[in-house]
Amino acid sequence: MAKVRHSRFDCAPGCSVEAAIGLIDGKWKSIIMWHLLSGTLRFNEIRRHASNCTPRMLARQLREMEEDGLIIRKVYAEVPPRVEYSLSDLGRTMEPILRALKDWGDANIGLSGKPKGHDPREADPLRNI
Amino acid sequence: MAKVRHSRFDCAPGCSVEAAIGLIDGKWKSIIMWHLLSGTLRFNEIRRHASNCTPRMLARQLREMEEDGLIIRKVYAEVPPRVEYSLSDLGRTMEPILRALKDWGDANIGLSGKPKGHDPREADPLRNI
DNA sequence: CATATCAGTATCCTTTTTGATACTATATGA
């Protein structure tokens, strides 16, 4: 998405939709949230779930989600360091969204990564008359 | 989001989540979908719903959604031109997602544009020991 | 005749996001 994260909402009623999605649109956020639904995870545990997410990216996304109050970051004063991430109460309220996304994806995304079902252009070349 | 739109899914099981959100993460897509739930709309009608979306951006997002099979674009050979956008069957299957987003937003976003509920850092400055 | 409407495009530019790579300090285990 862009620049201004969930800014002003003078465009009701679609805006609450935009606001909600604005919180989870980072490239890894929805995945992170999804896995945190199952319980607390440490930094590198999350990283393993989101392979090919660089530590830099993961850190950024986690910080943003923390700022948005979606997750909780708990630092233990140990060596080597231990940091645990978990969903906040607010974050947990997003479960219906995450589940809806998951259900839709499971039902509609083939292994191709493209939605199932034909592209209308291929099926009906006259559509565009 | 980024570069590769719903690419490969070697990271199950979070990937269907990512795939689903990848289809609606454009700055205006979820809003467009939301309004199309109520019925067919013309280009400039959508534009009015998404004030301060430039025609360039609106056109781009609509094209992408069309390519993804979420919406249908119907062109009438009239002058001045008339083009109608509507949800495809596939697009309509996203209603649960959109509704979940809307419900969450209505329940949790104040007029500030920030999620309701306190930032943990303000409430508990010792959290980060 | 001048203007507005329609559905966009074209061009240029800025901002935001993401990626690659290397690096930190300390402790444990081989």
Next chain:
DNA sequence: TCATATAGTATCAAAAAGGATACTGATATG
């Protein structure tokens, strides 16, 4: 002793997304 694990950060570069503005061509309206 050397590597490994931890949770990141620093720096640089690339790419993607978004924005501003101006323009189209024919027709209807004032």
